[in-house]
Amino acid sequence: MPKIKLQVSPFGAELQSIAANGKEYLWQGCKEYWGRRAPILFPIVGRVADDTLRIDGKSYQMKQHGFARDTKFAPNKINAFFSLGDSVQIDTVNDVFGNTMPQGEFTNYPYCFELKANYIATEQSVICNWQVQNCDDKDMYFQIGAHPAFLLPDYNGADEIHAYLQCLDENGKVVNPIINTCLKDGLRHSLPQPKRLYDCDNYLAITNGSFANDAILIEDKQVQKVVLLDKNRKPVLSVLCPQADAFGLWAPNKAGCPFICIEPWCGIADRYDFKGDISEREYIQKLSSGNTFLFNYEIHLHE
Numbered sequence: 055m056p057k058i059k060l061q062v063s064p065f066g067a068e069l070q071s072i073a074a075n076g077k078e079y080l081w082q083g084c085k086e087y088w089g090r091r092a093p094i095l096f097p098i099v100g101r102v103a104d105d106t107l108r109i110d111g112k113s114y115q116m117k118q119h120g121f122a123r124d125t126k127f128a129p130n131k132i133n134a135f136f137s138l139g140d141s142v143q144i145d146t147v148n149d150v151f152g153n154t155m156p157q158g159e160f161t162n163y164p165y166c167f168e169l170k171a172n173y174i175a176t177e178q179s180v181i182c183n184w185q186v187q188n189c190d191d192k193d194m195y196f197q198i199g200a201h202p203a204f205l206l207p208d209y210n211g212a213d214e215i216h217a218y219l220q221c222l223d224e225n226g227k228v229v230n231p232i233i234n235t236c237l238k239d240g241l242r243h244s245l246p247q248p249k250r251l252y253d254c255d256n257y258l259a260i261t262n263g264s265f266a267n268d269a270i271l272i273e274d275k276q277v278q279k280v281v282l283l284d285k286n287r288k289p290v291l292s293v294l295c296p297q298a299d300a301f302g303l304w305a306p307n308k309a310g311c312p313f314i315c316i317e318p319w320c321g322i323a324d325r326y327d328f329k330g331d332i333s334e335r336e337y338i339q340k341l342s343s344g345n346t347f348l349f350n351y352e353i354h355l356h357e
Contacts, residue, residue: 197321
């Protein structure tokens with residue numbers, strides 16, 4: 055039997071629990087801080103300027119992070135979840151997602167597509183595999199990303215430092231990424247001067263004020279892996295995504311918040327002044343008719 059036990063909800067195909075050896079690693083949701091746990095971001099990541107997607111000369115209203123996270127995924131076959139070995143799978147084949155819905159009935163996203171979510175528990179990891187298939191007769195443009203929230207180890211609100219983060223590149227080397235933009239009202243603005251993620255020592259200390267200015271954005275494929283460490287700098291878990299264009303680091307700026315989100319993205323929020331077509335958005339994914347895009351990331355438990 056696998057060490058890790060998973061729970062997944064059909065609502066948003068969202069992870070609900072990552073438990074191992076009697077310990078929970080995933081934030082369990084609370085409206086006081088954040089009611090979600092690990093939503094799928096699709097067909098956009100972040101916010102689009104004016105909350106409007108412009109596609110082939112038409113405008114469509116699109117809320118932050120898209121609509122997958124608020125859509126009930128259809129059961130696979132006759133079960134709420136389809137189990138295969140150590141995997142838990144939910145396929146989107148209902149009348150909201152999938153190529154069974156006639157083209158044109160999407161009120162804010164004019165493509166025919168299918169989105170599938172698959173989660174596999176191994177001895178020490180959760181493998182998250184998401185598949186986007188273009189069922190349309192034209193090119194499809196989209197973004198996709200993950201937004202998992204992890205409990206801070208041995209959290210104590212009175213502590214000055216709650217945990218640490220460390221970033222690694224494609225070669226497994228610790229890096230100090232350059233931060234070029236910040237978020238204001240959910241949209242990206244260039245910083246007056248680029249800055250490094252760490253002040254010193256190759257660790258980012260998580261404190262009550264770490265996210266006073268919203269999420270931290272690490273762009274341009276600088277990072278493939280982010281490690282969460284406890285207050286003694288012992289690794290607790292890591293999020294690995296070699297294909298990520300960017301990583302977001304975020305927690306609500308609220309006293310007593312006991313979690314942090316480590317988010318690998320193939321996509322990113324718009325710049326505040328962007329007015330172009332969806333095909334011109336930064337880190338946009340273009341998928342030809344009949345083709346499939348695979349988004350994969352791993353949550354590895356070190357303990």
